[in-house]
Amino acid sequence: MPRISPVTGHYVTVDVDDVQYKVFYLENGTGQPLVCQHTAGCHNHQWRGLLEDEEITSNHRVIAYDLPRHGKSDPPENEEWWKEEYRLTADHYTKFIVALCDELDLEQPIFMGSSFGGNVALQLALRYPDRFRAVIPVEGADYSPGFYLDWWQHPHANAAQVCASGVWDLMAPQSPEADRWKTWFYYTQGSEAFKGDLYFYSVDHDLRGKLDQIDGDRCPVVMLTGSYDYLTTPEDGRRTASKIKNAEFIEMENIGHFPMSENHELFRRYLLEALDTIGSRAATAQA
């Protein structure tokens, strides 16, 4: 028997403002849609463990897409994108995610993202609370300065290795070495997009003073942060969640900033707790 994974890949065309993208996504499972965003400068293979996690795919349709300019999703189809510097904004990023969910005809998906995906999860809860059953910001915070650096694209250094080894410390030493190296390898592939992604992460994303505008009853927010994350620490996650109405915060021990990619076996325990919390909220809301 050929050892073929149940995970399948597809392309879908998505229009956002005047920009057209051809977006690649991986999916597996049936039931509640769970839309997954990779970290900055990376791609959807970070979710490889989740995509084949039968306990979760038995009742969730897990969809892990490549953001345009990442992995197999090309830059814009209808723009001379090479003539301007890529700088991702919260406005375009959130519109893209909603447009993708619309194009796939997803009803009340749960959105989960890590790092700049965690930050955009907070932006979605603020801007489109009625479009998502819940959001799970992983390694997110209200504000995450300090990573919009020229080093990611410095022409006198090997950008692939600077990006990959520059994020190495974001992973926990306890995480399996092979999974950390896979994550490192993914990061050698995305240096051109990494810096532009980090414009959103460290500059345009700033929800300080706005967290009280997120209604965690309309769109439940369950935040997960690893203890080895030096960019958005557990303290940052806890502080952020404490300022959002009815948000939950779960600290993940012995894991870092790429939990789903560096150690899915540990991450899944916390994710199941988050999904249980969201399920309980939905049951309470219906009662």
Added chain:
Amino acid sequence: MTATADAPTVPVEEWVRSFTDASDNDPEIQAHGKYFTCTYLLDMTDHHFVVRMVSGRVAELAVDPGPLDVGYQFLIRAGVDTWRGFGTAIPPPMFHGIWAATFRRDMKLEGDVLVLMQNLRCITRQIELLRSVGVPV
């Protein structure tokens, strides 16, 4: 936070030997260090060292050199407590790498940081060797 009150301090001469051996025999550095050629200062407060790397091998490791004795291109500086955290088998959070300790502790990366970035993969690995070698402070 105190990293590791019980971490033993390695005598300086022994540390120089074991760090050099660990680096020169490390499969990763030897596989990828063909162009790992640079000189940097490791400032551990109680001691400082200038490590001169040539093609992935430790060509010289100067112990507590005088102010102008040995040149270097960049430096990695931190207090004793931070380095002691680096010198444990499984470092606690924020003691687990030069980026983490620079963002969240007292570590400083100074000098020609471009040279550090050009050699980032091998430097990262070399500093991780402290987890097995320990630290001399």
